[in-house]
Amino acid sequence: GPGGQASKEAVKSADRAHxxxxxxxxxxxxPLAVAGGxxxxxxxxxxxxxxxxxxxxxxxxxxxxxxxxxxxxxxxAARMCTMAPGFAVDVRSEAARLIAERTPGDLDKxxxxxxxxxAVEHAVRMARLHTGRPKLLSAYRSYHGATSAAINLTGDPxxxxxxxxxxxxxxxxxxxxxxxxxxxxxxxxxxxxxxAHLEETLAFEGPESVAAIILETVVGTAGVLVPPPxxxxxxxxxxxxLGIVFILDEVMAGFGRTGSWFAADLFDVTPDLxxxxxxxxxxxxxxxxxxxSAAVAATFDQRPYPGGLTYSGHxxxxxxxxxxxxxxAEEGIVENAARIGETxxxxxxxxxxxxxxxxxxxxxxxxxxxxxxxxxxxxxxxLVPYNASGAANQPMADFAAACKRGGLWPFVNMNRTHxxxxxxxxxxxxxxxxxxxxxxxxxxxxxxxx
Ligand code: PLP
Numbered sequence: 246g247p248g249g250q251a252s253k254e255a256v257k258s259a260d261r262a263h264x265x266x267x268x269x270x271x272x273x274x275x276p277l278a279v280a281g282g283x284x285x286x287x288x289x290x291x292x293x294x295x296x297x298x299x300x301x302x303x304x305x306x307x308x309x310x311x312x313x314x315x316x317x318x319x320x321x322a323a324r325m326c327t328m329a330p331g332f333a334v335d336v337r338s339e340a341a342r343l344i345a346e347r348t349p350g351d352l353d354k355x356x357x358x359x360x361x362x363x364a365v366e367h368a369v370r371m372a373r374l375h376t377g378r379p380k381l382l383s384a385y386r387s388y389h390g391a392t393s394a395a396i397n398l399t400g401d402p403x404x405x406x407x408x409x410x411x412x413x414x415x416x417x418x419x420x421x422x423x424x425x426x427x428x429x430x431x432x433x434x435x436x437x438x439x440x441a442h443l444e445e446t447l448a449f450e451g452p453e454s455v456a457a458i459i460l461e462t463v464v465g466t467a468g469v470l471v472p473p474p475x476x477x478x479x480x481x482x483x484x485x486x487l488g489i490v491f492i493l494d495e496v497m498a499g500f501g502r503t504g505s506w507f508a509a510d511l512f513d514v515t516p517d518l519x520x521x522x523x524x525x526x527x528x529x530x531x532x533x534x535x536x537x538s539a540a541v542a543a544t545f546d547q548r549p550y551p552g553g554l555t556y557s558g559h560x561x562x563x564x565x566x567x568x569x570x571x572x573x574a575e576e577g578i579v580e581n582a583a584r585i586g587e588t589x590x591x592x593x594x595x596x597x598x599x600x601x602x603x604x605x606x607x608x609x610x611x612x613x614x615x616x617x618x619x620x621x622x623x624x625x626x627x628l629v630p631y632n633a634s635g636a637a638n639q640p641m642a643d644f645a646a647a648c649k650r651g652g653l654w655p656f657v658n659m660n661r662t663h664x665x666x667x668x669x670x671x672x673x674x675x676x677x678x679x680x681x682x683x684x685x686x687x688x689x690x691x692x693x694x695x
Pocket of ligand 1: 302359360361362363365388389390391461465466494495496497498522523533
């Protein structure tokens with residue numbers, strides 16, 4: 246069609262015939278054909294517009310088609326589309342400098358990858374070479390990516406089909422007061438018991454065999470779990486005492502999502518390695534990376550780092566990161582995320598919880614929130630069982646369908662809906678989204694015992 250716009254039917258039939266989709270039974274899906282997007286919205290070929298409360302996969306922190314970033318990609322394409330990682334390239338240097346300027350502490354060297362999972366793979370390799378130790382510890386409630394080490398580190402059920410016993414990964418429980426593994430009733434108790442559980446896990450594994458502990462600063466897909474005060478500082482202290490590398494995965498939490506540049510800033514902790522992707526350039530061109538502390542970087546001063554990627558520091562991706570970080574600073578986008586969370590989303594979601602028997606807990610910060618949906622507020626029984634599919638997942642499917650009918654694109658995982666709009670969300674968009682969630686929650690309420 247004109248301007249390269251294919252018809253909806255052509256898009257759908259070629260998709261069905263030739264596109265193999267992630268995480269799906271190929272015969273059981275019916276992907277929405279998307280025609281475009283702008284800001285906090287995207288739309289289909291039938292004139293339906295959706296308020297994107299999932300930011301795609303929680304990555305479009307500056308919204309769709311930010312004009313400054315689109316222009317920067319176009320400019321970079323005209324002057325230099327690609328250049329191998331062995332060269333010093335202006336936009337690569339500048340992207341690394343801008344990222345290092347924002348990362349906490351002495352995380353001043355950047356290794357670029359194409360996305361989050363590759364960054365996790367490399368962080369883990371760096372930690373193992375730095376310490377000379379084999380094992381890795383990660384949380385059950387976590388997602389770290391879909392490649393070999395990253396999927397083994399992942400705690401959620403996406404790990405199960407790809408798990409390999411040889412990976413040297415040990416899982417433990419992090420803090421989560423609402424569904425406490427430790428029978429705790431206060432944040433302070435949960436924090437102390439979660440740290441004691443980690444210490445005990447280490448004692449039984451043999452701390453001298455552990456290269457790294459990896460945690461999402463704020464756990465993302467597995468539930469938007471904001472750690473209690475003192476937890477991350479406690480993990481930092483354990484790592485220092487036992488010579489273990491502390492890796493923070495900020496793939497989802499970083500670059501404005503929590504209303505700060507990094508979630509680590511909220512807790513005043515500096516990891517040895519910080520993993521990023523998604524929000525660094527809102528996914529306009531694939532990009533991720535690892536920020537290294539001076540000590541880990543020094544391991545590879547005279548000894549070669551045994552790893553690389555054809556597209557490490559890809560100029561188009563780096564140019565889009567530079568433009569994204571500049572736009573975020575110029576337009577106060579991180580501050581907007583903090584303000585919208587504190588003044589509109591937080592209070593608005595708590596008001597929904599007061600009205601809807603299906604909302605068990607509201608938790609989050611910035612533009613990073615979860616509603617934990619339950620069958621019964623008193624027992625906290627989840628609205629659907631852990632990892633439910635098919636008929637067992639009907640209550641959540643009904644809720645998601647109600648959101649979409651109303652024009653809101655939700656993020657749904659197990660018994661939770663996450664409220665993860667762009668950091669650029671306006672107050673009126675936030676209020677519209679809350680109203681649409683309000684309507685859709687009646688579909689969840691229908692499945693409660695109340
Ligand atoms: N780590 C976290 C915390 C994530 O949320 C994700 C993706 O959702 C990843 C790693 C993997 O990133 P990618 O999908 O870019 O490989």
